[in-house]
Amino acid sequence: EDVMVPAPPRHRVSTKGSNVPNHVDSFQELKDRYGLSSHLQTNLTKNGYTHPTGIQSYGIPILLESRDLAAISPTGTGKTLAYVLPILQSLGAPSSSSKSNAGSGVRALILAPTRELAHQIHNECLRMAEGRKWRIVLFSKATAATLADKNARDKVDIVISTPLRLVTSLQAGNLALNNVRHLVLDEADRMLDAEFLSQIQEVVAACSHPQLRKAVFSATLPAGAEKIAMEMLQDPIRVVVGLKDT
Ligand code: ADP
């Protein structure tokens, strides 16, 4: 049974920010407006994703237009795909296919508070990336050791990690984030609380590319975390999805 339905019937969505891009009512509209690649359309269909959820309808156009985003939407509303799809659509050729290393290396970084969640996000990335040769790495002790080698590192496209693991590699000089264009904090309420904040700040500082685009996703964003998020983001758009009858 498919409980995912498009924005209008069940979700109330509010947006705040400058020049908010129009939402889409279908994945077809993403093709028409943004040239959504055929392999992503195929993988959406394969996964049974027929209609975008509320946060996807609003969030995907915002991210495809390279805007910073704070997205607040209840658990189970498809937040993962809302950031994975724009990342894959704008990633370009796999790093491993690049002859010079210019413009390659880790270009998207997704941080989550637990290993289990990072693992789930990795799976969603792999499902949606099927058929393409991007290297999508779930950061662990083993992969961290592999990526200490610069040649291996330069072939990676996307990294998914918990904060501490990543900071340890950064501090050891075993990871470069200067080419990251897409930084996502998932479960941002936890990522921006005292436990992780200084690690997150260290990661953000290492993501030095001028075209860095940042997004935070969460089911809830308490005032303290929201203030930190809004200071971290540039000219952000805030999208809040609420269930209509709650
Ligand atoms: P959240 O992060 O908001 O809690 P998830 O990204 O974990 O939600 O997604 C919850 C479930 O919904 C997953 O099983 C996912 O595959 C499914 N899902 C996501 N988007 C869609 C969609 N557009 N149509 C149908 N199912 C979807």
Ligand code: MG
């Ligand atoms: Mg989630």
